[in-house]
Amino acid sequence: MSVIALLVLDGVPAHQLTTPGLVLDAVARGASGDAYELRICAVPRTVTTAEPAALTVTADWGVEGLESADTVVVAGHDGFLDEPPAGVAEALRDAVGRGCRVAAVGTGTFTLADIAAHARLSVRTLNRRFRAHTGLSPLQYLLRARLDRARRLLEHDQDATIEDIAVRVGFGSSASFRRHFRQATGMTPRDYRAAVAPAAPVAPAATARPGAGPPEGGPSR
Structure with missing residues (x-):
């Protein structure tokens, strides 16, 4: 039976915590016997999911759950620009070193190890x-690239919502996107979009043709 370890850190988007279980359950239904063991490995053991509707989750495994895993799946989290908790980077390096497959749910995860x-x-x-x-x-380079792409989408894709853009450029949540965008530009994404929106075209003023009479209803000379 293949062991898959889902590594989650504080601020993990709730859908990135639940999706692997749903996918593996669907796959296992078509297989004979127990196809997978899914371990939820949280560091720290109790984490809170990202806003909105944050939930507190206590996992059965900590970072030690990665030690005998065949596959490690790393979920995104709000603090992906910060240093990971102690032991996490080392555990990922060890997993790669022994030939373990390492994957990511969505984007915004650290894969430097x-x-x-x-x-x-x-x-x-x-x-x-x-x-x-x-x-x-x-x-920092990754963050700048994401924010640059977000600015282009805000400028040219007026139909995309702020939440859509956050997902498309790789942020774990719209709250994280708004926070980093404000830090970088001094504006919220919504205010930035309003500031760069093209002004409505102004109709040219009517001009009289040579030899034409006065405008309708206007005074005659």
Whole structure:
């Protein structure tokens, strides 16, 4: 039986916590016997999901649940730009090192441990070399790219809601998107959209043709 560990951190979007279980359950229905063991591994063991309608969830496993997993699925979370909790990056590096598959639910997750392992670098060295080349850490670069794309969508896709844009550019929640956008621009996404919206065209003023009489209803000379 294949062991799949879903790693969730504080601020995980609720749908990214529930979707893997729903998908694996659907797959298992068509298989004989127990196809999968799904472990919910939370660090810390009790986490709160992202707004709106935040829920408190206590998992059966902590980071130790990754040790014998065949696949590790990393869920997004609001604090993806912060340093991960102690032991998480090391556990992911160990998983990659033993040939474990590492995947992500949605976007917004940190995968530096996986990238560094493939490059045969430590996460610290990867960060240092990336910063030397771009002037930013990998996560700062990713955030800037997401916000740049969000600005383009706000400017050119008037039909997309703020929630739609948050998902399309890779934020774990619309609240996280709004917070980072305001920090970067000093404006909310909605205010930014209003500020850059093209002004309504103004109809040109009527001009009299040479030799024409006065406008209808106007005074005659």
